[in-house]
Amino acid sequence: MTDAISSLRDDTVPEHRRGSGLVRLLLSNEFGLAVLIALAFSAFAVSLPGFVSPFSLFTIGRQIGIDTMIGLAMMAVIVTGGLDLSVGAIGVCAAMVFGYLAQSVGVPLAFAIPAAILFGAGLGFINGYAVVRSGVHSFIITLASMSIFFGVMIFLTQAQSFNELPAAVPAMGKLRLGGKVSVLLIVTLVICAALSVFYRYTVLGRQMLAAGANPKAAKLSGIRTGRVIVSCHMLTGALAALAGLMLTARTGAAVPSMAGQLGQDWLLPAFLAPVLGGTLLxxxxxxxxxxxxxxTFVTIMTSGLLLMRVGEFWILACLGLMLLLAVLADRFRQQVLRARGMI
Structure with a gap:
């Protein structure tokens, strides 16, 4: 089973076809993004003196932590070629469940936080189960569930915020290490490390990659792709819930509109981060x-443009253009690597 899974992975290319490691590095999304981040940060640091102040670095790092978690949530379902438009709705619903438990019921945070994350995973299970059982693409299923989840949440909460949470919640959002680094960013880095290990070394993680790379071959090798798809959606729901909790810590309250109407404000960051990073749609x-x-790149660009007093409309237009260019650049990179026999 393990050998079959390994044979489906993209990185199991014969040695003679791998080509120059340096060329692959220079053509990788990670290298390009690192260069763009350095250039953007340097440009804003020179033109905007307040950009590198301790408070500015703290707020930028905190936002990077939240945006990355949103991107990881979408990445977890893109693994199998699916999409989840309900990421924002799940995140808000989980945050509201947390607010209800922590404020109205008085459940200790040690239990309220895991309960909210499990709730998000449960909503993800509903999405995944519906996709597998119906055979309808996840785009349609999650487009519907986005409205359902959000609508039910608004009905049950009467659109009321939970703004009297325990003091530890907003304190966590304000906590910084070394005067500059947000604890929320540290949490995200820990999750990133865990996911890297998960996809590289665990059976389920490799099955997810295999099911996304070649579903038919995965089935022939004995992988139950239906369960894998459901697991991906559950992971997406859990990560979206965690992003909602992080946003709650930043604002100090669980607010129904914290991700926009139907959670749509999360959609662009959710797609931008993984697609820019090289995750294949x-x-x-x-x-x-x-x-x-x-x-990181999206957050730095957004923060810098806001400090330059660029209109929000133009910032959204810029982010949309970045997403389009990222997709086109990914296709170009794949063509170059294929022409060189590296993939």
């Missing part, structure tokens, strides 16, 4: 580090 390949770098 067709499935079969992920880059956890690339997703982190993609979110």
């Amino acid at each position: 067709s499935g079969g390949r992920v880059s956890v580090i690339g997703t982190l770098l993609g979110a």
